[in-house]
Amino acid sequence: MSFSKDEIMTVATSRYIADGDTVFIGTGLPMVAAYLAKATHAPNVALMFESGVLDPRPRSIAKAVGDPRLVSTARRVSGMMDSLLMLQGGRVDLGVLGCAQVDRFGNINTTAIGSYERPSTRLPGSGGANDIASCAKHHLIVTRHNRRTFVESVDYLTTPGHLTGPGARQRAGLPGGGPIGVVTDLGVFGFDARTCEMVVESVHPGVSLDDVRAATAFELAVKPDLSETKPPSDSELDILRTRIDPEGVYL
Template structure:
């Protein structure tokens, strides 16, 4: 088996979250790579929606962002941001992908500010469509690297809802989506306990132990009852990532 980078593990794990025939709301970076990988392998009928309103493109090369008109090539429709977000509001999006600067044990996200909102230490990009995706997609997946400053006990600002304060909180807030189902990191795959809604370790990447993941998270996190080692990417998946989808390593760093 060839050497495999953490980015490649993350991209493959994210692609596995997409089902064939689903509608997936895609962002820039690893979600874009994961979506193309899913479409090239196990989910050829997935419909890809970008926040810019570009629908199901077949670009020749990777775009620099969701508004890059390289995405227009091969697309089935170009309709604008209002149309893309309206698909969420109509309940037509099965899965969305999000990144974050901070995440807590209930999968709530901060992409707004570090420090006081009025006088922040760092002003972040803001919500964009993240709140819409987390609130109204049928489920969503977070992709980020494990870091104690990212996995925090308390968010500096609540930009995007996960399970809010715990069981029943999403429903009480009137949010139709099921919330976060996975947090895909560079060390392993995290999920959420179905009863407590707290984050838990579900899979570790090879040579990574649960303790190493715990050391890099600021809050207490438990292990799922059936924790296991994540399977490595297949030779076909690695070939697609390295030679067709992201050969220059724009978003996925290769060994």
């Protein structure tokens, strides 16, 4: 069964979600990936939203973190303060974030393109992203892959990755473990344990390493045993298309 770039990004993201985890997510592909994980290999994952909704089992795809369809089946509904206190209390295993820019250390910009004072583009800002990246045990970045996004240095540091390299998060007093991976429409990336720099771990079917390098504005390290990303199974695609997002809201 053929699949789209959105579908392989979603499936690759879902594979980072372990059964029993508490996962802090937002709308878009991360939400679809979390629903997929819960429907397949991680039935006991607790999904958590910035709006204060904890562990919902929605019957259809939500269109925002405060969508009422998340509320009716949730284990708990409180508010943003409670969700961020749980995050800052170390109770979140994984956060999933998007970005406008990301650099080799996984630092994220969602604030401004160009100078902060006179940007060419003003972006939405942090929201809960800084809290997630600072305090969750780990976080994952999900984004489209091009040279405008994968930059040598972010124009504004909205959300910390590994900052300037080994030991930098600890020196900054950040309790969370930092980014563990990046999923794009071209491949899956990790971070080297020694240098904290981004590493190509797999390329999606039909994508070459040269394609990845051409879409990246910094030099990428490559895992010695570089592989092809495991494609979505027919079962995963069927669940995505018929149960999770049949109207194609996000896919």
